Amino acid sequence: MQNTISQPKAGESYLLWFIKIVTGLLIIVILFIHFLVNHYLAPEGLLSHAEVVAYYRNYPIVPIMEGFFLVFVVSHSLIGTRSILLDLNLKKNIMRVVDALLVTVGLVATGYGIWLLFAVINWGA
Amino acid sequence: MENPTKKPNTRGILDWFDPRGRRVGGWGFILNRLTAIGLTVYLYLHLIMLGKLAQGPEAYDSFIAFAKQPLIMFGEMLVIIGGLYHGLNGVRIALNSFGVGVPAQKQLLYGVLGLTLVGSLIFGLRMFATH
Amino acid sequence: MSEEKWTVNFVVYRKKGEGAPHYQTFTLEVSPEEYVIDGVERIWAFHDRSLVFAHACHHSTCGACGMRVNGVEKLTCITRIRDVTSNGGTLRIEPLRNFPVISDLVVDMSRLYVGMDKVHAPAVHPLSMAPLEGEGIKPPREVPMDDGKEYLRLADCIECGLCISACPVAGTAEEYLGPAVLAAAQLQGLGRAPDLTAVVDCVDGVWRCHSAYECTAVCPSSVDPGWRIMDLRRQVLAQRIRRWFGGA
Numbered sequence: 001m002q003n004t005i006s007q008p009k010a011g012e013s014y015l016l017w018f019i020k021i022v023t024g025l026l027i028i029v030i031l032f033i034h035f036l037v038n039h040y041l042a043p044e045g046l047l048s049h050a051e052v053v054a055y056y057r058n059y060p061i062v063p064i065m066e067g068f069f070l071v072f073v074v075s076h077s078l079i080g081t082r083s084i085l086l087d088l089n090l091k092k093n094i095m096r097v098v099d100a101l102l103v104t105v106g107l108v109a110t111g112y113g114i115w116l117l118f119a120v121i122n123w124g125a
Numbered sequence: 126m127e128n129p130t131k132k133p134n135t136r137g138i139l140d141w142f143d144p145r146g147r148r149v150g151g152w153g154f155i156l157n158r159l160t161a162i163g164l165t166v167y168l169y170l171h172l173i174m175l176g177k178l179a180q181g182p183e184a185y186d187s188f189i190a191f192a193k194q195p196l197i198m199f200g201e202m203l204v205i206i207g208g209l210y211h212g213l214n215g216v217r218i219a220l221n222s223f224g225v226g227v228p229a230q231k232q233l234l235y236g237v238l239g240l241t242l243v244g245s246l247i248f249g250l251r252m253f254a255t256h
Numbered sequence: 257m258s259e260e261k262w263t264v265n266f267v268v269y270r271k272k273g274e275g276a277p278h279y280q281t282f283t284l285e286v287s288p289e290e291y292v293i294d295g296v297e298r299i300w301a302f303h304d305r306s307l308v309f310a311h312a313c314h315h316s317t318c319g320a321c322g323m324r325v326n327g328v329e330k331l332t333c334i335t336r337i338r339d340v341t342s343n344g345g346t347l348r349i350e351p352l353r354n355f356p357v358i359s360d361l362v363v364d365m366s367r368l369y370v371g372m373d374k375v376h377a378p379a380v381h382p383l384s385m386a387p388l389e390g391e392g393i394k395p396p397r398e399v400p401m402d403d404g405k406e407y408l409r410l411a412d413c414i415e416c417g418l419c420i421s422a423c424p425v426a427g428t429a430e431e432y433l434g435p436a437v438l439a440a441a442q443l444q445g446l447g448r449a450p451d452l453t454a455v456v457d458c459v460d461g462v463w464r465c466h467s468a469y470e471c472t473a474v475c476p477s478s479v480d481p482g483w484r485i486m487d488l489r490r491q492v493l494a495q496r497i498r499r500w501f502g503g504a
Contacts, residue, residue, distance in 0.1 A: 012458065012459040014457055014489075021219045024215045027212070052178060052185075084158070084161070087141075087425045088429070089431055116176065116178060119178065119179040131356035132356060133353075133355055133356055133426075135353055135354050135426075136427065141428070146326075147424075147468070148469075148470065150467065151424060151468045153467070155424075157466070218467045222490065223489075224490040
């Protein structure tokens, strides 16, 4: 019988796991502030378009924080998704396609989010 | 070996989620995985929805008005419950993984569930009071 | 032993060769103080000689009689019938999960043994390493000691495979080393056996564990693999982070 456990397989190590944990903790911290700013301070519970634009312009720290939040949450979700897919013991070449897809989703989502932040800040300018 | 392709005796993905025969830690894992999948789907839907911000006040404000209906608010409530559980359980797993509190993992999970319940009630009541 | 008699329906998983699995019911008169393996042996002795199951010691040392009893992994030689069913009740007896079924209740546990070899805890030691009489004990590696300088016994693990069967992801992650193997690595310690770091810090190692602790719940030998996997993670992280700062 072929010994399938003969060699340690690369593909997931302490580093990805560590990033997942660190981004997870940062998400908790920023989410707490995110809720306070975006909902608690808004009298109607949700912000109107004008309020969002005003917030972002008046408090530059808000869009910066939201940008970091986006990066952390996208990284955490994609590393987590990958971890679930690794549980399926997919073939090496399928996993390569999955990795490429996840990286693409990550880059597109981050690029889109940052574009959106600037679109809000520059609205009507 | 006669049959090298012999597959393990498993129901595959069903064994991730079937709570029968599982104990406290197993239920914790099932909830963690379900909330992980749910929150991931929500995250990308949320990002797409926020695209309305770039379309201007009419598009965004009418979407917010549309979102104030019971079904969507129920969905939001699920996101809050799922997010609270996933976040708090994440802290539990992180602590365990650094060698902290493993013998108390069950009690920690009860704590996670308790805090999720309290947090969800606070959010729910606030949501109910505001709308 | 009490004279109390129970009628219990043993619903037994049957599978031969490439045939489809099915369940066969045997109704037995048993004492509730008997163990599940006693019922299974009686089925073989008096009802169906073709029933295939594994057992040897009858006192939780050999680890051969692991089965799923009503959906939960049990070492059947120490599982009293009274504790898992009632008079007139049912006992659903199935083979362990996450290993290929050879026949009926017997599974191919190569996965566990190959993993044990990989972490230098082989099930069978070469004769040259055997503790022959008068020569003192020559374990394959330095035997680790706890803080009280007591020797820790890897022998606590009886390699019954219950932990791999109970693990929710070991079925899909077919090449995951699994709880018993990672526990064996943890016991040796990455400080003493640094070559094990690469074996456990990989896609089939400690990161496949998602902390369901089902392994610890079913372990009949108090090995506590769940805790050991978490401790192994801590060891991996400590070693890797030390390396960031130029440590060995």
